[in-house]
């Protein structure tokens with residue numbers, strides 16, 4: 127599977143505006159500013175495929191990208207950012223949870239967390255929900271370039287240990303879109319998930 131062959135399909139405010147619910151979707155979720163859009167760009171080696179920003183709350187729609195017919199990547203709005211006005215937050219959160227609960231083609235979740243602040247309450251809730259929904263889960267500890275290799279390894283091990291309670295379908299990798307850390311591993315894991 128060549129992730130560079132990706133193309134943009136659509137941005138939708140809710141699932142009613144998404145194309146046919148067939149094939150396989152793997153969605154990128156996580157707190158605002160965790161690095162979801164940057165990770166998608168790193169993985170597909172495109173600079174501007176998904177829009178990124180220093181300001182949390184950049185991604186406000188459900189963004190669909192296609193790798194091959196029936197194989198899609200999804201960039202989701204972030205959760206947990208306090209500064210977003212409440213009415214907007216409620217709107218995104220509604221479309222986010224609707225997507226997560228109703229979208230039949232959703233096969234796996236890539237759950238991104240800043241390696242310096244992993245496993246916050248909402249992340250744990252996502253893990254709990256995704257494991258109960260029989261989704262495969264890849265936890266990416268993002269901005270791994272911010273830690274030296276020693277501490278980085280420690281966090282990965284701690285998070286692997288802490289997530290065993292969510293079952294055998296949880297994988298944990300360090301990731302940096304800036305330095306390319308973890309890109310090969312993620313490519314391998316997601317390629318496998320699209321085949322199965």
Ligand code: GTP
Pocket residue numbers: 156157158159160161162163164165177178179180181182183184185186202203204205268269270271272301302303304305
């Ligand atoms: P929302 O769409 O707002 O939920 O955010 P997001 O999760 O899509 O995050 P985004 O990719 O827009 O990145 C947020 C910020 O983190 C930007 O300033 C990025 O440059 C920075 N960032 C993302 N990935 C990395 C990384 O691997 N290393 C470092 N150092 N910074 C990163």
Ligand code: MG
Pocket residue numbers: 162163164177178184185201202204
């Ligand atoms: Mg984003």
